Amino acid sequence: MKKPKYWGLAKKTLSKKDKVLKKIIKMYKGNLVSRSDPFFSLCKSIVGQQISVQAANSVWKKLFLKSKKITPKNILSLNKRQLSSCGLSRQKIEYLKILSKKFKDKSIDIKKLKKMSDEDAIKYLIQIKGVGRWTAEMFLFFNQLRPDIFPIQDIGLLKAISKNYKIKYPPSSTKLSSLKKTWSPYATVATWYMWRSIDPVPVKY
Numbered sequence: 001m002k003k004p005k006y007w008g009l010a011k012k013t014l015s016k017k018d019k020v021l022k023k024i025i026k027m028y029k030g031n032l033v034s035r036s037d038p039f040f041s042l043c044k045s046i047v048g049q050q051i052s053v054q055a056a057n058s059v060w061k062k063l064f065l066k067s068k069k070i071t072p073k074n075i076l077s078l079n080k081r082q083l084s085s086c087g088l089s090r091q092k093i094e095y096l097k098i099l100s101k102k103f104k105d106k107s108i109d110i111k112k113l114k115k116m117s118d119e120d121a122i123k124y125l126i127q128i129k130g131v132g133r134w135t136a137e138m139f140l141f142f143n144q145l146r147p148d149i150f151p152i153q154d155i156g157l158l159k160a161i162s163k164n165y166k167i168k169y170p171p172s173s174t175k176l177s178s179l180k181k182t183w184s185p186y187a188t189v190a191t192w193y194m195w196r197s198i199d200p201v202p203v204k205y
Helices: 007-017 019-027 038-047 053-067 072-077 080-084 090-104 110-115 118-125 133-142 155-164 173-183 187-198
Strands: none
Touching (some): 007 019, 007 173, 007 187, 019 187, 038 053, 038 090, 038 133, 053 080, 072 090, 080 090, 110 118, 118 133, 155 173, 155 187, 173 187
């Protein structure tokens, strides 16, 4: 499990720039960690699409038990009925199968992302069927540990912003733009602390 090198500096910088965040940073220990397993992270992000963290965790546990290990080969060896019994929708089963094939035949090369900007990396990832912007951002956030990811489609983040800044839900695009400006170049760290403020268990993908 890797810790981002920028974490300490990011905490100091954000604490100076944002009083609300300063309080939250003081309250919660820990940091973002990467599992360094791109296939695992993308699978987990697909499973987590458009459902609550609790529901996603339940489906993920069942999938983990069924496959014994999350690898392209193991996912491909499970049939639709087995995958469906984990609580996966027909669409998500298709997405996981496509993703597994792409990793197996190496038609997707995660190493290429290293030289890409955040936006280019998102464009590259969303070429995979079933990977939308949110899923790509979760991947850059949790697997690649990119420092400045601000996933404004994430319901948890939007709820946390509304709660902590005492504003209506969902926050206006003006408010989100101003936070992005304040938090940059460490929006990832700010987002992680926002999530912590509404969920006692750190999110992992």
